[in-house]
Amino acid sequence: MRAVRSHLDSPSEASIRGLGWFVSLDPRAGENSQEALVKAIRIHSFGGPEVLTLDEIAVPDLLPGEILIRIGAASVNPVDYKIRRGGYPKITAAQLPITLGRDICGVSETELTGDTRLPAGEGCAKGDAVYALPDWRLGGYAEYVALPSAFCAPKPKRLSTVESAAVPLAALTAWQGIFDCGGLVSGQTILIHAAAGGVGHFAVQFAKAAGAYVFATAAAENIEFVRQLGADVVIDYKVQRFEDTAKNLDVVFDLVGGETRERSWGTLKKGGILVSTLTEPSQAMARQHGVRAMRYTVQTNGDELKEIALLLRAGTVKPFVNQTFPLARAAEALEAVERGHSRGKTVLTMD
DSSP states (O other), X not given: OEEOOOSSSSOOHHHHHHTTOOOOEETTBOTTTTTOEEEEEEESSOSSGGGEEEEEEEOBOOOTTEEEEEEEEEEEOHHHHHHHXXXXXXXXXXXXXXXXOSOEEEEEOSOOOOOTTSOTTSSSSTTOEEEEOOOTTSOSSBSEEEEEGGXXXXXOTTXXXXXXXXXXXXXXXXXXXXXXXXXXXXXXXXXXXXTTSHHHHHHHHHHHHTTOEXXXXXXXXXXXXXXXXXXXXXXXXXXXXXXXXXXXXEEEEESSOHHHHHHHGGGEEEEEEEEESSSOOOHHHHHHHTOEEEEOOOOOOHHHHHHHHHHHHHTSSOOOEEEEEEGGGHHHHHHHHHHOOOSXXXXXXXX
């Protein structure tokens, strides 16, 4: 491993921390680290917003099958603050420091053809605009990232870099939840909780595009927004009991958990399914109600991103970017997401 250099000559660790910069070891640092340094937001310990540091690290070396991407924008997700807090089980203190961020859009700087079925300028060759979902080891809060080409897909033509960066994690979570796990098809009914959020606002649009009838829960201030996404029935969860309206459902997409999940069992028809991104649903409760239940974790999937891009390109599905922040204000962006109840996505820009 090679040392990551600070912008200062020989400062003490304390003084670097005080400026938000830190010198450490980076397992992906390249051989050219003495010449090429780029900025990244990383954590060296778990905690609150104060543990985020703006580091200078080497441009990462490429492993076989990877491409180097110059990132233009990266979006912020709840998993980022869960990792920062130390609440994400896949990441331990021994694996720190790591770069946060699970969504990116940028430009490939590597000569790799990728999917040869795609027209020129729409693959992963050098100069192509791509978007991707890095795994948790390869963060997007940085100016560059090295990713397997299989993680990447061409940037949707209609979208800006910022809009495209808002898509991968939330859209793949929604896609895999309602289709891969929930098996949703045309003519079925679905209840989507937290429908105005990053994952929820994609789930509503995907379900409508598939021909489903969509019930959705949202706060009063987001009801019109969720209606505009295409939901057939939007329920103000603070004043209405959703189970009084949403009944005999094929799928419940649970993005809330807790009491909301417990009240959702009775909304499903026999043989229906509750799909959750949170804790494992009770199989005993599922059996009691004659339904199925499962929890899943989103997986990187470049092929599914290409399918999603077709809907984005056609304008059938649109990402909603609520706010943007420059990379140096990542802590502020993360706090905004942590407060919750916001519409759509928050995005970091690298300019």
